[in-house]
Amino acid sequence: MEPAKISVWTPATLANINVGFDGLGCALSAPGETLIMHRNAHRGSVCIRSIEGANLPLETDMNVASVAAKSLLQTLGNPCGIDIDIIKEIKPGSGIGSSAASAAGAVFALNELLDAGLRPDELLPFALDGEALASGSRHADNVAPALMGGLVLCPPEGAPMAIPIPSDWHLVILHPDCVIRTEEARQVLPLEVPFRDAADQARWMGVFMAACHRGDGMLAAFALEDLLAGPFRIPLIPHFDAVRRVALEHGARAGGISGSGPSTFWIARTQEECAQVASALKTLMKSVNMDFDVHQTRISHQGSRVIQ
Ligand code: ADP
Numbered sequence: 671m672e673p674a675k676i677s678v679w680t681p682a683t684l685a686n687i688n689v690g691f692d693g694l695g696c697a698l699s700a701p702g703e704t705l706i707m708h709r710n711a712h713r714g715s716v717c718i719r720s721i722e723g724a725n726l727p728l729e730t731d732m733n734v735a736s737v738a739a740k741s742l743l744q745t746l747g748n749p750c751g752i753d754i755d756i757i758k759e760i761k762p763g764s765g766i767g768s769s770a771a772s773a774a775g776a777v778f779a780l781n782e783l784l785d786a787g788l789r790p791d792e793l794l795p796f797a798l799d800g801e802a803l804a805s806g807s808r809h810a811d812n813v814a815p816a817l818m819g820g821l822v823l824c825p826p827e828g829a830p831m832a833i834p835i836p837s838d839w840h841l842v843i844l845h846p847d848c849v850i851r852t853e854e855a856r857q858v859l860p861l862e863v864p865f866r867d868a869a870d871q872a873r874w875m876g877v878f879m880a881a882c883h884r885g886d887g888m889l890a891a892f893a894l895e896d897l898l899a900g901p902f903r904i905p906l907i908p909h910f911d912a913v914r915r916v917a918l919e920h921g922a923r924a925g926g927i928s929g930s931g932p933s934t935f936w937i938a939r940t941q942e943e944c945a946q947v948a949s950a951l952k953t954l955m956k957s958v959n960m961d962f963d964v965h966q967t968r969i970s971h972q973g974s975r976v977i978q
Contacts, residue, residue: 843933
């Protein structure tokens with residue numbers, strides 16, 4: 671018999687990764703969000719019952735979790751209704767896929783609750799219906815790795831592709847306590863970029879992909895040049911230049927803006943170096959009187975998963 675309730679956990683995600691604007695993302699081992707879905711007899715009804723850990727809309731049409739779930743429920747013929755409880759560890763507007771975790775978690779949970787048997791790539795369009803509400807566009811660079819886990823390339827056309835994970839990346843994510851909405855961060859981008867920058871960016875993306883396939887994580891880090899979006903978004907990120915300088919001085923090999931910011935990510939080669947970078951960034955944030963969160967994390971093979 672299908673269960674009456676299911677709990678799922680969905681990871682935060684790091685998108686763009688400097689070289690793959692709107693097309694590259696990876697799942698993180700932490701933080702994440704828990705979504706509990708309950709079945710009821712009101713066919714087609716989708717209700718957000720509670721949200722812990724963030725102040726977000728409960729209205730069905732305003733929350734990415736309910737919009738995504740409703741889209742899938744309809745396609746499955748509205749066999750029941752659902753109530754959703756969300757426990758957020760990922761702050762909305764932080765740039766590590768808060769809305770994507772809700773959208774991915776909701777469709778993953780519904781698929782499991784109804785035993786519908788859809789694969790993660792088949793769930794993606796429904797999750798994107800939800801994510802589009804938050805970001806104003808249907809890009810999958812957060813939602814695809816949230817569902818599938820690992821490092822994922824979303825081509826302009828066709829299904830998302832799993833890419834080998836650079837195994838020696840230890841990540842520090844620094845979230846200065848301010849909100850940059852994805853929609854706002856899109857408005858600072860130019861409509862056109864110089865031909866030379868576009869050509870060089872394609873070459874860096876090529877090096878990154880080759881390095882991932884060769885298992886050379888440090889070459890993959892070396893390739894992380896951001897010539898297209900970074901220069902326009904850096905002014906939005908509080909103290910970015912100081913953060914970069916301190917991270918690199920304390921052992922980070924590379925880094926940049928996480929998604930549309932304000933979080934930044936920094937790549938260290940070992941657990942020890944990762945702890946040093948995290949500690950130096952904490953000291954910096956305190957010295958400039960900025961509230962912040964720091965996560966020491968890794969790329970994770972696992973996307974959304976059932977926890978109960
Ligand atoms: P992030 O990259 O952290 O997801 P976005 O700007 O893309 O940031 O999304 C945050 C926006 O999405 C906020 O305006 C928030 O109110 C809205 N939103 C709606 N539902 C959710 C949800 N379940 N989780 C997170 N954000 C949500």
